[in-house]
Amino acid sequence: MQPTLEARRFLGDGVSLAADVSGPLKGQPILFLHGGGQTRHSWGNAVIEAARRGFHAVTLDLRGHGESDWAPDGVYAMETFCADVRLVMASLERAPVIVGASMGGLVGLVVAAAPPPPVAALILVDVSIRLEPEGTREIGAFMTSAPDGFASLDEAADAVSAYLPHRPRPKDTSGLLRNLRLHEDGRYRWHWDPAFIRPASGNKAPDPALLESAAANLSAPTLLVRGGKSRVVSRQGVDEFLALAPHAQYVDVAGADHMVAGDANDSFNAAIFDFIEQLDLV
Template sequence: MKVQAWFKGANGNRLAADLSGAEDAPTVILLHGGGQTRHSWARAHQVLADKGYRVVSVDARGHGESDWAADGDYSLEAQVADLLAVIKALGGRPVLVGASMGGTQSLVVCGRYPDIAKALVLVDVTPRLEPQGIEHIVGFMTRHPDGFASLEQAAEAVGAYNPNRPPPRDLSGLARNLRLRDDGRWYWHWDPCFIVGDHRDKVERISQTMKAAAPAVRVPTLLVRGRQSDVVSPDGVEELRSMLPHLAFVDIEGAGHMVAGDKNDHFNSAIIDFLQEHHPLPQEEQTEAGL
């Protein structure tokens, strides 16, 4: 059964989360990308919970229902500090599954604190971030500052950004990532301060921080790339492999940067196979889950 939970971030900021599974089950923390919310993991969360894992999907600071940063600090260092606070509150050594922004946090944490996690899954993110892909993302996030007149209009904007994914039949999932304000328009539910400033400089600093952390990662690591991604290139994959010789890699055909949403079944299969090897359930729970 999924319940809403709250964690205290590094600055006392509240972080909203969905939590499923028994407290003593192996834990998987799902960390979304920039401009998304924990609901982007909805199907993966449910599949992992049904398998018997303790699953925690967290809204990053300034996203979803988590507190917006009063000082406007959405730096990688602030996000890393929040993630450390969540891990400490949960106890034990979880598997970290991070998409894009969530993956940068996870990689840095695992590099700086080698024993903090059992394993690491990076979803379409490497230290080498292709400029055209970043421009694509920033363009999408800044294109509609005045919101949308309807959910259908928001869906059209998503479709223009991500033609790999068929338009949703049910807009309720999309609605979880927007908020209807008093002016009658729908707005993405994240702090606009998250995207201010020179994004090229930010991306370069993030890239350098990841490159510094990656060689120290010792835990089993899986990179799941969308084959049509414009953010992670084959060269970026090989560069990460040179830093992490133990890296496992899955390239999912028909998926772009938003891998879990584009090809959810393929994504779930890839991470479940990885988890069964590196973060297995107790034998009794595996039998009950039909594994």
């Protein structure tokens, strides 16, 4: 029987966090952490595939994103996201495999580096200790490009297509409703708290020294997955990470850009589950 998703709430550090869970409760947990400006729906069918393989999959909306609470103080700093994730991890049956994309990967990296290793394994998705300025500027430009929202779903779909020209524009735009909110003025706005993209929110690039230290202190099994067309993570950035964490494995997903799971879901699934299943955690 095909696994199904069940909505659940987790207690974070003073906020309630939305999640979908699937798979046997006693199975090895896999905790999926999305990137900045994304939601728990950004993983394609990876969560269902995890459940089908006997894992207990949890895909989380980070604070200020999706259906999770917004930060009451408007602060979205690295330590705050990490505090939320540690509380979610503590509620699981055992130490999870963390699969983190972009910002979620940086959170996972910092959390995983704490001794003794609090995770069974770490998978970083198109993120490293050094990010390319061109790619990060593109992300920032998209996130700040429509402060007044959109008059229709078609208008929002046009904006996404301009940002992701390599993806076909969907004929049915209703799927965007998972990432947009209809406000009282009749306009659609992205799901994140506007404070998340304001400098005063504390949402600035993590200290490179913190990330370098975390990479050097990693001891859990680690996989770095890069999109072959990524403008956010370069091969040089990969090499710098592997020099600090030489035990880590590396996979390049050809044809994928920064959002690897959305661009090449079958290849992404093959990469992460081949890695997880060789660890014999189920």
